[in-house]
Amino acid sequence: MNxxxxxxxxxxxxxxxxxxxxxxxxxxxxxxxxxxxxxxxGCGKSTSIRMLTGLLSPTSGDIRVLGETLPGAEEKLRRxxxxxxxxxxxxxxxxxxxxxxxxxxxxxxxxxxxxxRIAELVTLYDLVGREKQMAGSMSGGQKQRLALAAxxxxxxxxxxxxxxxxxxxxxxxxxxxxxLFDLCAQGTTILVSTHYMDEAERCHGLAILEKGxxxxxxxxxxxxxxxxxxxxxxxxxxxxxxxxxxxxxxxILSAAQIGSRLRVLVQSSIEDPLAWLxxxxxxxxxxxVRPSLEDVFVTCTGGRxxxxxxxxxxxxxxxxxxxx
Amino acid sequence: xxxxxxxxxxxxLRQLSRDRMTFGMIxxxxxxQLMLFGYAINTDxxxxxxGLVNLSDSSYSRALVQAVEATQxxxxxxxxxxxxxxxxxxxxxxxxxxxxxGADLDERLVRHPAFAGQAYFAEPVGQWLVDGSxxxxxxxxRSLRQMPLDDxxxxxxxxxxxxxxxxxxxxxxxxxxxxxxxxxxxxILTMTMVMFTSAAIVRERExxxxxxxxxxxxxxxxxxxxxxxxxxxxxxxxxxIILSAGHLLFDVPIRGGIDSIALAAMLFIxxxxxxxxxxxxxAKTQLQSMQMTVFILLPSILLSGFMFPYEAMPAAAxxxxxxxxxxxxxxxxxxxxxxxxxxxxLQFDALWMIGFTCLGLLVASLRFSKRLD
Numbered sequence: 001m002n003x004x005x006x007x008x009x010x011x012x013x014x015x016x017x018x019x020x021x022x023x024x025x026x027x028x029x030x031x032x033x034x035x036x037x038x039x040x041x042g043c044g045k046s047t048s049i050r051m052l053t054g055l056l057s058p059t060s061g062d063i064r065v066l067g068e069t070l071p072g073a074e075e076k077l078r079r080x081x082x083x084x085x086x087x088x089x090x091x092x093x094x095x096x097x098x099x100x101x102x103x104x105x106x107x108x109x110x111x112x113x114x115x116x117r118i119a120e121l122v123t124l125y126d127l128v129g130r131e132k133q134m135a136g137s138m139s140g141g142q143k144q145r146l147a148l149a150a151x152x153x154x155x156x157x158x159x160x161x162x163x164x165x166x167x168x169x170x171x172x173x174x175x176x177x178x179x180l181f182d183l184c185a186q187g188t189t190i191l192v193s194t195h196y197m198d199e200a201e202r203c204h205g206l207a208i209l210e211k212g213x214x215x216x217x218x219x220x221x222x223x224x225x226x227x228x229x230x231x232x233x234x235x236x237x238x239x240x241x242x243x244x245x246x247x248x249x250x251x252i253l254s255a256a257q258i259g260s261r262l263r264v265l266v267q268s269s270i271e272d273p274l275a276w277l278x279x280x281x282x283x284x285x286x287x288x289v290r291p292s293l294e295d296v297f298v299t300c301t302g303g304r305x306x307x308x309x310x311x312x313x314x315x316x317x318x319x320x321x322x323x324x
Numbered sequence: 325x326x327x328x329x330x331x332x333x334x335x336x337l338r339q340l341s342r343d344r345m346t347f348g349m350i351x352x353x354x355x356x357q358l359m360l361f362g363y364a365i366n367t368d369x370x371x372x373x374x375g376l377v378n379l380s381d382s383s384y385s386r387a388l389v390q391a392v393e394a395t396q397x398x399x400x401x402x403x404x405x406x407x408x409x410x411x412x413x414x415x416x417x418x419x420x421x422x423x424x425x426g427a428d429l430d431e432r433l434v435r436h437p438a439f440a441g442q443a444y445f446a447e448p449v450g451q452w453l454v455d456g457s458x459x460x461x462x463x464x465x466r467s468l469r470q471m472p473l474d475d476x477x478x479x480x481x482x483x484x485x486x487x488x489x490x491x492x493x494x495x496x497x498x499x500x501x502x503x504x505x506x507x508x509x510x511x512i513l514t515m516t517m518v519m520f521t522s523a524a525i526v527r528e529r530e531x532x533x534x535x536x537x538x539x540x541x542x543x544x545x546x547x548x549x550x551x552x553x554x555x556x557x558x559x560x561x562x563x564x565i566i567l568s569a570g571h572l573l574f575d576v577p578i579r580g581g582i583d584s585i586a587l588a589a590m591l592f593i594x595x596x597x598x599x600x601x602x603x604x605x606x607a608k609t610q611l612q613s614m615q616m617t618v619f620i621l622l623p624s625i626l627l628s629g630f631m632f633p634y635e636a637m638p639a640a641a642x643x644x645x646x647x648x649x650x651x652x653x654x655x656x657x658x659x660x661x662x663x664x665x666x667x668x669x670l671q672f673d674a675l676w677m678i679g680f681t682c683l684g685l686l687v688a689s690l691r692f693s694k695r696l697d
Contacts, residue, residue, distance in 0.1 A: 055696045078541045089536035093342045105331030106540045
């Protein structure tokens, strides 16, 4: 076991009623990094996090978290890890301060220490003036900052965030990620699950999950460089019809319209994708572009995972609707 | 450990103080139930609607009917001309009972000991037709069987002395409310205490708080103790309401010491709360926990001795009753409130409830797993 890893798993598997929600997951997450789980709903992100926090036992496989073996060392790890659940899990009918006081007492802080720490967190997470507001009456972004404050109150070495920004607008998301990088700079290892491409792109390391299986693992740059497809953008008229005709070709992995352009992923086995594609597009303009993480995702999952554009992070307006 | 229990207690109290509905229930349930049981429920039936078939129409018959009405047991609402009509009226539910006085009433009266002074050829003077489906109605009418006829006969019969003299202790006026108030203490506490805690853990699970809570260092027993403690206070508020309202409104005496009833209530509150906790660790939703609470509540009302005497129940029902904390508390509260008993006189019931509480806490803590699988 390598002491440089905060999380190490080998063949981590969890079955629910004979179906594998997570299958043979190998992870090696370095200390002091932000690592992301990227995948659609139901791909095993939450199940993996629950196994790594000791809430679920794996059906098979080895798990080591902060050098401790799971299952077995859950209680020992409770003080060293923080967990921000997907759904807001603090008390709606307690105020900001009361919620934080409760968490502080549960973690054994005395009155003085708890007062200092809460004042610090309230300032850090921009909740000044809202101490007496009921948590239930706050906006998505405020709730999420409160939840992060509660999850980090005891200075955890390892922080789990399960889809932390699903109920948050883009501006608050940027702010939130700034806080995560602050925590990371202080030495906290962070594991975050998401279905937003732009968020995944911020991570140091990334695993793309689909149906409980890891399809790719590496830094966003590595993944984009090693992608088994090339990206060509077609601009012109009548792109809907063109898309349908292109998709019938097995060498075309996906075609997605972005405004007045059609983004086409071509198998990397084709030598010159521009020349290969030009007879099929009836004189429309072609340009090869740099791959994005979304292209990586589509290639890794073979386009099979049906992600809507909103989920892929382009239509940010729709994002807040995915709160729960 | 104490800090974490205290944290849960403070949290529960804060949440409770913001839940106006629950807060209102804590006060209103005891008051409303006390009014209902105290004023409305009366096992002494009075003014039953009755019919009359009077075929004799003599002055004696009219005097007899007046004498029967004077007992207040029945009110004659209708008259029928034949026994068949009267039977049909009972079937329709028009009246609960019919007094049948035959054409030979005067001859029967003359032979009756109240007139004749001797009972050689005595026969009943009339007949009651009763809707026996309600046993309370039937036994009330039966009590008229031995109604004295002295007033009609116009003289006082030198009757035989009764076989036994009965001296009634503790409730000489035989008011049922005196027995109901201390019993109601048990029923209301069962209802509210089990209900509150049975929802306690499930609610956290349903609202998603549990997933966070179980990743913190809080231990199951700490969580359980923290959840129970605030409701002990709630229980005492209810005990105070019931006993003082019972005393002020219904003049129910509290003969035993306040300390004895407080101790007994404490034991029962703890036993009921842990019962609720056990339910809470079994139920998956708040609806399920409510259903299980009702499942406990019904036998607590019917078998505990609150409604029917425990001693009159068959052995199997007594075993079930023994398993319910309410039965033991019913015994203790009636003994203390009405008979001036001390907790030391009721050691068995007291120890049983302590044992029940400890066992319940243990089961709930063991069943509560800090896992999701």
